[in-house]
Amino acid sequence: MDRRQFLAVGATTVAGGLAGCRSMFETRSARSPPLVEDRPDAVYVPTHVEGMEMVGTTEAGDYGVALTYSFPHRFWLLDADETNRVEIRGEDSAHLMSVVWDSETGTVVPNSSVRATVERDGETVVGDKSLWSMLSQNMGVHAGDNVSLDGDGTYDVTLEIGPVSARRTGTFADRFDQLVEASFTVEFQQSTLEDLSFELLPDRQGERGAVESMDMEMLPVARAPDPEAIPGDAIGAPSTGDATLAVTRLSTPPEGIDGEGAYLAVSPRTPYNSYPLPFMSLSATLTRDGSEAFAGALEPTFDPDLGYHYGAVADPQAGDELTLSVDLPPQIARHEGYETAFLSFEDVSLTV
Amino acid sequence: MPPSRISRRDFVKTAVAIGGASALSACLGREDPDLPTGSAGARPARQHAWNDALATDDAGNDIPPRHHLVRLFDYRGDRPTDADRETVETALRSLERAYPRSHETDDGHGVGLLSTVGYGPSYFERFDDPGVALPEPEPLAPFENPTPDDADVIVHLASDYGSVLLATEQALDGERDTVNGVEVAATLSDVLVDADLADEGRTRRTGFIGAGLPADNQGVTGIPDSEPVSEDAPLYMGFESGFKGSQASEDRVTIEGGPFAGGTTQHLSQIHLNLQQWYEQDSREHRESTMFCPAHADGDRIEGTGENLGADNQVAGCADDVTTDATESGKVGHAQKTARARVDGQPRILRRDFDSTDDERATVHFLSLQSAIAEFVATRQAMNGTTAADSAAVGQRSNNGILQYITVERRGNYLVPPRNKRALPAAP
Numbered sequence: 001m002d003r004r005q006f007l008a009v010g011a012t013t014v015a016g017g018l019a020g021c022r023s024m025f026e027t028r029s030a031r032s033p034p035l036v037e038d039r040p041d042a043v044y045v046p047t048h049v050e051g052m053e054m055v056g057t058t059e060a061g062d063y064g065v066a067l068t069y070s071f072p073h074r075f076w077l078l079d080a081d082e083t084n085r086v087e088i089r090g091e092d093s094a095h096l097m098s099v100v101w102d103s104e105t106g107t108v109v110p111n112s113s114v115r116a117t118v119e120r121d122g123e124t125v126v127g128d129k130s131l132w133s134m135l136s137q138n139m140g141v142h143a144g145d146n147v148s149l150d151g152d153g154t155y156d157v158t159l160e161i162g163p164v165s166a167r168r169t170g171t172f173a174d175r176f177d178q179l180v181e182a183s184f185t186v187e188f189q190q191s192t193l194e195d196l197s198f199e200l201l202p203d204r205q206g207e208r209g210a211v212e213s214m215d216m217e218m219l220p221v222a223r224a225p226d227p228e229a230i231p232g233d234a235i236g237a238p239s240t241g242d243a244t245l246a247v248t249r250l251s252t253p254p255e256g257i258d259g260e261g262a263y264l265a266v267s268p269r270t271p272y273n274s275y276p277l278p279f280m281s282l283s284a285t286l287t288r289d290g291s292e293a294f295a296g297a298l299e300p301t302f303d304p305d306l307g308y309h310y311g312a313v314a315d316p317q318a319g320d321e322l323t324l325s326v327d328l329p330p331q332i333a334r335h336e337g338y339e340t341a342f343l344s345f346e347d348v349s350l351t352v
Numbered sequence: 353m354p355p356s357r358i359s360r361r362d363f364v365k366t367a368v369a370i371g372g373a374s375a376l377s378a379c380l381g382r383e384d385p386d387l388p389t390g391s392a393g394a395r396p397a398r399q400h401a402w403n404d405a406l407a408t409d410d411a412g413n414d415i416p417p418r419h420h421l422v423r424l425f426d427y428r429g430d431r432p433t434d435a436d437r438e439t440v441e442t443a444l445r446s447l448e449r450a451y452p453r454s455h456e457t458d459d460g461h462g463v464g465l466l467s468t469v470g471y472g473p474s475y476f477e478r479f480d481d482p483g484v485a486l487p488e489p490e491p492l493a494p495f496e497n498p499t500p501d502d503a504d505v506i507v508h509l510a511s512d513y514g515s516v517l518l519a520t521e522q523a524l525d526g527e528r529d530t531v532n533g534v535e536v537a538a539t540l541s542d543v544l545v546d547a548d549l550a551d552e553g554r555t556r557r558t559g560f561i562g563a564g565l566p567a568d569n570q571g572v573t574g575i576p577d578s579e580p581v582s583e584d585a586p587l588y589m590g591f592e593s594g595f596k597g598s599q600a601s602e603d604r605v606t607i608e609g610g611p612f613a614g615g616t617t618q619h620l621s622q623i624h625l626n627l628q629q630w631y632e633q634d635s636r637e638h639r640e641s642t643m644f645c646p647a648h649a650d651g652d653r654i655e656g657t658g659e660n661l662g663a664d665n666q667v668a669g670c671a672d673d674v675t676t677d678a679t680e681s682g683k684v685g686h687a688q689k690t691a692r693a694r695v696d697g698q699p700r701i702l703r704r705d706f707d708s709t710d711d712e713r714a715t716v717h718f719l720s721l722q723s724a725i726a727e728f729v730a731t732r733q734a735m736n737g738t739t740a741a742d743s744a745a746v747g748q749r750s751n752n753g754i755l756q757y758i759t760v761e762r763r764g765n766y767l768v769p770p771r772n773k774r775a776l777p778a779a780p
Contacts, residue, residue: 077633077634078682079635079637079638079682079683080680080681080682080683084633084634084635084638086632086633089576089632091577112747112748112749112750113495113747113748113749113750115759124573124713125573126573126626127573127574127624127626127713127759128574128624128626128759129626129628129629130626130629130749130750130756130757132629132750133747133750145629148577162494162495162748162749163494163495163748165741165742165744165746165747165748166744167742177494178494179494179495179496179497278744279682279744279745279747280744280745281679281680281682281743281744281745282744297679297743299742299744300743300744310744327679327680328679328680328681328682328744328745331682331744331745331750331751
C-alpha cells in the first residue's frame with residue numbers, strides 16, 4: 001500500500017473484488033453500497049471504510065492545512081433538526097477534504113469558513129466553493145464536498161480559510177481571525193482513486209459503534225480533551241442524543257472572558273472517538289436552594305485547554321442542580337454512521 | 353449548444369458580453385428595435401433619476417432595464433480642461449439625441465438608453481483640495497479581501513436592447529460616426545482611456561437582469577450543468593430582488609447639500625457566485641430561509657421567484673428575529689438581516705445590480721446608489737450578520753444568508769454628480 005494512503009484498522013479488505021470494475025458508474029455503485037436498513041438513532045458502524053489520497057500539507061497564517069481526496073461520497077447536511085441527504089452526481093469526480101489545525105498546538109480548528117477554488121491551466125474548474133464542515137468516523141472534523149473535475153491532470157487548488165466564528169480564549173484569543181490562503185498542486189488520476197483501499201464491513205454494519213479514526217502521521221485528528229485532562233473540577237459526563245457532554249467547573253473564566261465567578265464549560269463529543277461536536281445551541285440552568293441561580297445560553301468558545309466547548313460565567317456552586325438543554329443539534333454535515341445521531345436530545349440534569 | 357439552438361435572448365447577451373462591430377451587426381439583425389431618436393430637450397437634473405423611465409409591474413415594482421454595460425476609464429490628463437469637459441459633454445449629448453430614455457412599444461414600454469457618469473477617489477486626488485468625502489473601497493467583512501477598483505471615471509449604461517448598448521459603446525470609443533441615424537459629435541476616447549486596474553481588473557463589465565436571461569445564460573462556471581436556473585428567474589439565485597419596499601427612493605439616495613447636491617454615490621462590487629450547493633444540495637426551504645427569512649419558509653409564503661410577495665418582501669416582521677432564528681433555526685435570511693439597516697423603515701440603498709457571464713463565471717455586478725458610501729457600508733454590515741454568527745450554528749458565512757455562495761472579488765466607490773457637473777467636474 002502506498003504510504004500516503006491511510007487505512008482504518010480492523011476491517012476486511014475487499015479491494016480485489018473491484019478488479020476489472022473500471023467504469024465510473026460501476027466503481028461508484030460499488031463504493032456506495034446500499035445504506036443499512038433500520039439504522040439506530042445513534043452512532044453506528046457504516047457499510048464500509050475507505051482510504052484517501054493525501055495531496056499534502058502546508059502552513060497558512062496560524063494554521064497547518066492538509067488537502068486530501070477520496071472518491072465521491074453521499075453525505076447528509078443538517079438543517080435545524082432535519083437531515084438532507086446529498087447524493088453523488090454523475091459528474092462528481094472526487095470528494096475533496098481539508099483539515100485545518102493550530103500550527104502551534106496541533107489542535108484541529110472547527111472552521112466553517114473554508115473555500116476551495118480549483119484551476120487547470122489557468123481556467124477555473126471549481127470557483128470559490130464553500131466546503132461543508134463535516135464529521136466522519138475515520139477523519140473526524142474536516143471540511144469537504146464532492147467536486148466535478150475535468151479528468152486526469154494537474155490541478156491547482158487554493159483553499160481560502162476565513163476567521164473562526166467561535167469566541168476564542170487564552171492563547172487562542174488573537175488567533176484564527178484572519179483570511180488566509182493555502183495552495184496545493186494535485187496530480188489527479190482516476191486510477192489513483194480506484195486504487196484507494198475500500199473495505200466493506202458486512203459483519204459490523206448497523207451495529208452501535210464506530211470505526212476508529214485513521215492513523216494519520218501527517219495530520220492531526222480533532223479530539224475533544226479527555227475529561228480527566230480538562231482543567232477544573234469535573235462535574236459529570238452525561239449522555240444525550242448519543243453525545244457525551246463533559247461538564248467542568250473552572251474557578252475562574254478562561255483568559256479573555258469578562259465576568260466574576262466560576263466558569264461552566266460543556267464539551268460535547270461523539271462516543272467512541274471523542275470528536276468535538278461544534279455548531280450547536282446549548283443552554284444551561286442552575287438551581288440553588290430551590291431558586292434559579294443562572295439561566296442562559298452557553299457560548300461556543302475555542303480554548304487551548306478546553307478545546308471547542310460551550311461556556312458561560314454561570315458561577316456554578318457545589319450542590320447546584322444543573323440542567324443542560326440542546327436547543328439546536330450540531331449543524332455539521334455528517335458522513336455515514338453519524339447521520340442518525342445527535343439529532344434529538346433530552347435535557348440532562350446533574351448535581352454540581 | 354449548436355448555433356441554431358441559441359435563443360434570441362441568449363444571442364443578445366452573448367453579443368453584449370462580447371462587444372464590437374460584428375456583435376452589433378448580428379445583434380441588430382435579431383433585435384431590430386426600430387427606436388425613435390432621442391431629444392436634445394430637458395433631462396432630469398439628477399443623472400440617477402431613471403425610475404420615471406422604467407416600466408412597473410402589476411405590484412408597482414420598477415422593472416430594471418434588461419441589459420447593462422459598465423465601462424471604467426482613466427482621464428488622460430492631469431487637471432481637467434474646459435476643452436476636455438466640452439468633449440465629454442458633447443459625447444454624452446450626442447447619445448441623448450440618438451436614443452430616447454424610454455419609448456412606447458407594441459408590448460408597452462421599453463428603455464432606450466439610460467446613463468450615469470461617476471468619478472472615483474483617484475479622480476479627485478488630482479486636485480490640491482479634493483473637497484469630496486469619497487472613501488477608498490475597503491474590505492467590508494473579515495472574510496473578504498476584494499481588490500480595490502481605482503478608476504477615475506465610471507460610465508453605467510442600461511437599455512432594454514443589447515444593440516443600443518453596443519452601438520453606444522462604439523460611439524463612445526470613436527468607432528462610429530452615427531448612432532440611430534444621429535451624428536456622433538465627440539467621443540470619450542479622445543479624453544479617456546481604459547482604466548489601468550489592479551490585478552488585471554476588467555474595464556468592461558456587462559450583464560443582464562430579468563426573467564429568462566439568467567436561465568438562458570447559465571452555461572458558466574458557478575452554475576451546475578443541471579441548468580437549475582428557472583425560466584422565470586430574474587437573477588441567477590432564482591428569486592426576485594427589486595421589491596419596491598426594499599429599494600431606497602431616488603430622493604433618499606440623493607446628496608442633499610454641498611457642491612454635488614443633486615448627485616449620489618455609487619458602489620460597484622464584482623461578486624462571483626457558486627450555486628452548485630444552493631441548487632443541488634440545499635433544499636428549496638433552505639433557499640427560502642436564507643434568501644428571505646426562516647419564517648417565510650415555515651409559513652410557505654414564497655411561490656416560485658417570490659413574485660407573489662408583491663411590492664414588499666415582507667421581512668420587516670422577521671428582522672427582529674435574527675438572533676432567535678440563529679439560535680433556534682440555525683440559519684438566518686439575507687433580506688431579514690439587511691432589513692435591519694433600514695432607517696425609519698426605509699432602505700438606505702437603491703440597487704441597480706445585474707448578473708453577468710463576464711470571464712465565463714456566474715457573476716453579480718452589485719451596483720448600488722446611496723447618499724453616502726457609509727449608507728452602503730451600514731447595509732453591508734447588517735448583511736454580515738455578525739451577531740447571528742455569535743451563535744454556534746450560524747457561521748461567518750455558513751447558514752448566514754447567502755454569504756456562503758458569494759465571493760466579493762472587487763469593490764469600487766464613485767461619486768455621481770448632478771447632470772450639470774457630470775463632465776469632468778472641478779473640485780468644489
